Amino acid sequence: MSRQPRLFLLLLFTAIACGYLLFYCLDALPLRLWDEGRRAVNALEMWSGESHLLVPSFLGEPDHWGTKPPLLVWSQALAMQVLGPTVLAVRLPAALATLVTCLFLVYFSARHLNRHWAGVVAALCLVTVPFYMNGHAARSGDFDALLVLWLTMGVLYLYLFLQENSKRALLLSAIALTLALWTKGVAALFFLPGIFLLCLFVPSYRFALTNWRVYVAVLLPIASLVGYYLLREIYDPGFIHLLWENELGGRFSQPLEGHRGGPMFYVGQLLLWPTEQPWWLCLVVVPLLYWRRATDRPLLRYLLVLLVTHLMILTLASTKLLWYAMPQVPLYCLLLGLGFQALLDWIAVEKRSAYTNWFALAGLLLCFTWPYLNMANHVAQTQHGPEYSSTTVYGGYLPALDELATYTLLLPSYNPSAIFYAQLAQRRGVEVNIAYLDTPPVRVHPGAAAVTGFSKGTSVVVCEMTPWMHMDGNYRFSSSHEISPCKCLKVEGAK
Structure with missing residues (x-):
C-alpha cells in the first residue's frame, strides 16, 4: 500500500x-x-x-x-x-x-x-x-x-x-x-x-x-x-x-x-x-x-x-x-x-x-x-467510586427541585461541583442559597456564608452525612423530597 x-x-x-x-x-x-x-x-x-x-x-x-x-x-x-x-x-x-x-x-x-x-x-x-x-x-x-x-x-x-x-x-x-x-x-x-x-x-x-x-x-x-x-x-x-x-x-x-x-x-x-x-x-x-x-x-x-x-x-x-x-x-x-x-x-x-x-x-x-x-x-460507568460518590450527587438531584421557588443548599465544606449545579438551577429560575458547616477561606469562595440558623418553613437540601447530622441534631423538620442520599428538609422549628 x-x-x-x-x-x-x-x-x-x-x-x-x-x-x-x-x-x-x-x-x-x-x-x-x-x-x-x-x-x-x-x-x-x-x-x-x-x-x-x-x-x-x-x-x-x-x-x-x-x-x-x-x-x-x-x-x-x-x-x-x-x-x-x-x-x-x-x-x-x-x-x-x-x-x-x-x-x-x-x-x-x-x-x-x-x-x-x-x-x-x-x-x-x-x-x-x-x-x-x-x-x-x-x-x-x-x-x-x-x-x-x-x-x-x-x-x-x-x-x-x-x-x-x-x-x-x-x-x-x-x-x-x-x-x-x-x-x-x-x-x-x-x-x-x-x-x-x-x-x-x-x-x-x-x-x-x-x-x-x-x-x-x-x-x-x-x-x-x-x-x-x-x-x-x-x-x-x-x-x-x-x-x-x-x-x-x-x-x-x-x-x-x-x-x-x-x-x-x-x-x-x-x-x-x-x-x-x-x-x-x-x-x-x-x-x-x-x-x-x-x-x-x-x-x-x-x-x-x-x-x-x-x-x-x-x-x-x-x-x-x-x-x-x-x-x-x-x-x-x-x-x-x-x-x-x-x-x-x-x-x-x-x-x-x-x-x-x-x-x-x-x-x-x-x-x-x-x-x-x-x-x-x-x-461506561455512570456512578463515581466511593472517593467521590457522596460529594458528586448534587448534579443528579438539584434538577428534581426545580418546582421549588427557593431553598438552601447546606454543604459540609467547599464543593465547586455542587456550586456549578446550583448556578444552573439559578439560571432555571430557582433561588438557591449556599451555606457551609466549615466555611472556606475568602480566596477559595468569596462571600461564603456559614450556617447560622434556619427559620420555620425554610427548605434545606442535604446530601452528605455531616449536614444531615447537623439538621437532625438542631431542628425539627419534615422531608418534602428525597432521592437517596439527598433530602430536601422543610424546617418546622429548632429543637
Missing part, C-alpha cells in the same frame, strides 16, 4: 478506536470536586458574560484560587456556546485534545519517523492506561490534557528542527509552546532545561545555540505569557502576588494543600507500579532499541533526556501531585511504540515476511484487547 492511503487508514483506525474510549458516556458522571468543578464555574460565568475575558471569575469575583491563564476556560466557554452549559461542554476540550494528541502521534511517527505502527501503539497505550484516562486528563474538565497536546507537539517538532534545521518545525514548536503557556503557565517550561542540555552536549545540535530564530521561538511565547500576567494585574490588582504564592514560588518551596512526597514519589508511581502503569517496560525496551537500532538513537536520546530532566524538576518541587507528570505520558507511549515497530521490522527483515501488517494487527490485538475492554467498561 502506498504511503498516503496507509497513513489515512491508520489515522482513521486511531480516530475510531481512541474516539470511542474518549467520548463514550463522557458526560455520564457528575463533575468531580476541586479543579474540574471550579473550571466549570469559571467557564459558566465567562459564557454568560459575568467575567472579564482575561480574568476568570468564581461566584462573580476574580478567581484568586485559580491563577492559570484562561485558554482552557475559553475553550470550555466556547463549547458551552455550542452545546449549552452542560457537563459535556466542560469535558469536551480535554477529550478533543487527547484525540488530537493520539492522531498527532500517528501522523508524526509515520510522516517524519517512517515508523507507521509506532504512533498507533503510542495512541492506544495513551487511552488504555487508567493513569491518563482518570481524574485530571483525558475525560476531565481540567488543564492537563490540553497542556499535554501542546507540549507533545512542541517537543516533537523541536526534535525535527534539531535534526533537520527546519524553520517550519521551529515555527510550529513556538506556536505549540505559546498555547501551552496560555494553558498552564510556567508548567509549560519544564522541558526546556533538558532541551538546553541536549543543545549544549550534542555536537549536531549546537547550531541551535547560535540561531537567533531559536531565541525568538522561546522568548516570544514567554513574553506573551508575561504580557497576560501584566494585563491581568491591571484588571485584577494583586494578581501577581497571588501568582507568586500559588505557582512561581509556593509550589516549589512548600507542599501546598498537603500534597507532599519523598524524592522517589514520581519514580515509584510511574516506573515501579507495574500493576497500574506499563512505563516500566521502557526500562527493557529502551536499552534494546538504543544498542540495536542506530536510526532510533537520536530520538531515544532526546526523549530520555527530556523525561529525566522533567522528572528531576518535578522531584525538586515540594508540592507533589501525580498529574504533574502527565506531559511525560505520550513520550513514554512513543518509546513503547518504537519498541513495537522494531519488532515488526525485525520480522520483516530477518524472516522476509510479506505479512508484516498482519503481524502488526495481531500484535495490537494481543497487547490491547484486554486493556481496551477494561477501559471500555470503565468509561
Whole structure:
C-alpha cells in the first residue's frame, strides 16, 4: 500500500478506536470536586458574560484560587456556546485534545519517523492506561490534557528542527509552546532545561545555540505569557502576588494543600507500579532499541533526556501531585511504540515476511484487547467510586427541585461541583442559597456564608452525612423530597 492511503487508514483506525474510549458516556458522571468543578464555574460565568475575558471569575469575583491563564476556560466557554452549559461542554476540550494528541502521534511517527505502527501503539497505550484516562486528563474538565497536546507537539517538532534545521518545525514548536503557556503557565517550561542540555552536549545540535530564530521561538511565547500576567494585574490588582504564592514560588518551596512526597514519589508511581502503569517496560525496551537500532538513537536520546530532566524538576518541587507528570505520558507511549515497530521490522527483515501488517494487527490485538475492554467498561460507568460518590450527587438531584421557588443548599465544606449545579438551577429560575458547616477561606469562595440558623418553613437540601447530622441534631423538620442520599428538609422549628 502506498504511503498516503496507509497513513489515512491508520489515522482513521486511531480516530475510531481512541474516539470511542474518549467520548463514550463522557458526560455520564457528575463533575468531580476541586479543579474540574471550579473550571466549570469559571467557564459558566465567562459564557454568560459575568467575567472579564482575561480574568476568570468564581461566584462573580476574580478567581484568586485559580491563577492559570484562561485558554482552557475559553475553550470550555466556547463549547458551552455550542452545546449549552452542560457537563459535556466542560469535558469536551480535554477529550478533543487527547484525540488530537493520539492522531498527532500517528501522523508524526509515520510522516517524519517512517515508523507507521509506532504512533498507533503510542495512541492506544495513551487511552488504555487508567493513569491518563482518570481524574485530571483525558475525560476531565481540567488543564492537563490540553497542556499535554501542546507540549507533545512542541517537543516533537523541536526534535525535527534539531535534526533537520527546519524553520517550519521551529515555527510550529513556538506556536505549540505559546498555547501551552496560555494553558498552564510556567508548567509549560519544564522541558526546556533538558532541551538546553541536549543543545549544549550534542555536537549536531549546537547550531541551535547560535540561531537567533531559536531565541525568538522561546522568548516570544514567554513574553506573551508575561504580557497576560501584566494585563491581568491591571484588571485584577494583586494578581501577581497571588501568582507568586500559588505557582512561581509556593509550589516549589512548600507542599501546598498537603500534597507532599519523598524524592522517589514520581519514580515509584510511574516506573515501579507495574500493576497500574506499563512505563516500566521502557526500562527493557529502551536499552534494546538504543544498542540495536542506530536510526532510533537520536530520538531515544532526546526523549530520555527530556523525561529525566522533567522528572528531576518535578522531584525538586515540594508540592507533589501525580498529574504533574502527565506531559511525560505520550513520550513514554512513543518509546513503547518504537519498541513495537522494531519488532515488526525485525520480522520483516530477518524472516522476509510479506505479512508484516498482519503481524502488526495481531500484535495490537494481543497487547490491547484486554486493556481496551477494561477501559471500555470503565468509561461506561455512570456512578463515581466511593472517593467521590457522596460529594458528586448534587448534579443528579438539584434538577428534581426545580418546582421549588427557593431553598438552601447546606454543604459540609467547599464543593465547586455542587456550586456549578446550583448556578444552573439559578439560571432555571430557582433561588438557591449556599451555606457551609466549615466555611472556606475568602480566596477559595468569596462571600461564603456559614450556617447560622434556619427559620420555620425554610427548605434545606442535604446530601452528605455531616449536614444531615447537623439538621437532625438542631431542628425539627419534615422531608418534602428525597432521592437517596439527598433530602430536601422543610424546617418546622429548632429543637
